Amino acid sequence: MDDEHAAARLRTALVNRLRAGGSVRTEAVAQALLSVPRELFTPGSTSLTRSYEDRVVVLYTDESGMADSTVSQPAMVALMLEQLDVRPGARILEIGTGSGYNTALLAHLAGPDGEVVSIEMSPELAGSAARRLAGIGVHPDVRTGDGWAGVADRAPFDRIEATVGVPDLPPAWVEQLAPDGVLVTPLWLRPGLELAVAWRRAAGGTLTSVSVTPCGFLQLRGPHAGPGRTHALTGELAVMGDELPAAALDVLRELLDRGAVDAGPVLGEVESRVTGFALAEPRTVLFLGHPGDETTWGLFDPERPALAVLARGRVVVYGDLDAATELYYGVAGAPYVDADRLRVEAVPAGTAFGDAPFSDGRSWTVERAQFRYRLTEM
Ligand SMILES: C[S@@+](CC[C@H](N)C(=O)[O-])C[C@H]1O[C@@H](n2cnc3c(N)ncnc32)[C@H](O)[C@@H]1O
Structure with missing residues (x-):
């Protein structure tokens, strides 16, 4: 009981810090963070206090000691949930279940009428996440598999959130997104430049960012991971x-x-x-x-x-x-670029953007196998 009170106090303190720092902006995200006990999702964490620091917790490492799975930093988790803009009743797909912590937050945001599907590459992680979630009374559809392909049999989704980074958008994520849906994904663009992008479809099928925030994520694994970075x-x-x-x-x-x-x-x-x-x-x-x-x-x-x-x-x-x-x-001679103020658009590779960059700011193009990206300063 004492531990529960201590955890509740630590959660409140963390949420207050995240509000002050600007990563929690809405009451919905604050309430989700206040209701999910992060300590149950951070098994490697040494203490209750450590579970409520604004830090990444490593969940699983490969043979060389590199992190394969982490519980992301709370500030980043909050920022991406704000970008995702979940409404009660939403059908949500999460890619990269990891500990299940963010899955629990998504389930809270979607509410009793919502649906959460989460896919994880590692069967061990998927299994333990599902058990932890069940332990707090949350029962999302947790799948084991390559999230690159999304989860076609449950599509379309109102919201898709990848908690693992990609250098190029997997086409399935775009195809499985409802017409007015939001897709949030970390997108690696250049060394030192990775952005969590909230995408919506604009006229003509172009994907356009509604918000971006600099981030650093583990890279998607598996046959479609693309070249290591x-x-x-x-x-x-x-x-x-x-x-x-x-x-x-x-x-x-x-x-x-x-x-x-x-x-x-x-x-x-x-x-x-x-x-x-x-x-x-x-x-x-x-x-x-x-x-x-x-x-x-x-x-x-x-x-x-x-x-x-x-x-x-x-x-x-x-x-x-x-x-x-x-x-x-x-x-x-390079311009000063504020990564927070970049707008990103995407069209399928080999196709042209329908119109000129939307502002008279500078713009850059990054070519990848599936999509062509245009970044413009706001
Ligand atoms: C940063 S962690 C996710 C954190 C998680 N959302 C949480 O709250 O604990 C990234 C996760 O993506 C998983 N992953 C990597 N490649 C994947 C793929 N191709 N399909 C599904 N999951 C993948 C990793 O195993 C890892 O658990």
Whole structure:
């Protein structure tokens, strides 16, 4: 009983913090968070207090120790539920059941007349999530399978929420969305730029974002995962990039072995311009995890071959020296882009956008196998 009171107090405190931080905006989402005991969905968590910190909890790791499943950070969970805009009675599909925590929140938002279907790749996770949910009296339809294909036999859905990231929209999610439905999904666009996008269908079938929020999610697994985005290079160094097949990674390792030339200081503040640079430049890479180093941005061209990186206020180059100039002027000339203020539209790959970008702001196009994306500054 004491634990229950303590948990209720911690839940209230968490919701108050999320309201103050702007991730909880509506009473409906606040009430959902206040009613679901997160501690029952965070088995790896060491204490009750830990379950109510605004932090990710790792649920399951693969053989190499990388997280395969996590209970997402409460602020992110709340932001995406606000984006999803669930109405009582809604038919909802969730992709990536994980612990079942978000499934419980969705069930609360949809209410007794709603329906929640949730699909999870791992049978163990799906099973334990279903048991936890039943333990609090929630009985969604939890399926085991590849969420890339959606759940066709329960479609259409008023709301679809993916809690796992994709570099391209799976066509089934779009097909299984009701005509006036909302689809919320983390969309990886470039290294360091992943957006949780709330999509609605606009005239002519184009998908248009009604809101976006920067995020960082585990990548969808399975045969349709697409190329991995984070690659181990050496013991502690990993790189993220858009197109880095094994042969390109070999070239990158060779370049790093050759050693670097210091090409001089970076003048002015560059961090705020990197998103603008990355949007226009598919060769952008982001290095992670060098001990003691900050994250390092760069430009990698396996054809030349060359790698130029921004490291501690300097441009450092491996291979063809011209890459340093290209990176320096590319970043210096890039616009400042506020990721929160991007509008995203999608049309099937190979088709054109019906009209010009909706504002006279800057726009960028990102091509993927299934869809073509246009990002425009609001
Ligand atoms: C960030 S976790 C989801 C968090 C979850 N919503 C919660 O509240 O605990 C992402 C989940 O997606 C699952 N997943 C990854 N690829 C999948 C796929 N192709 N189909 C279904 N689930 C997948 C992972 O196993 C993992 O449990």
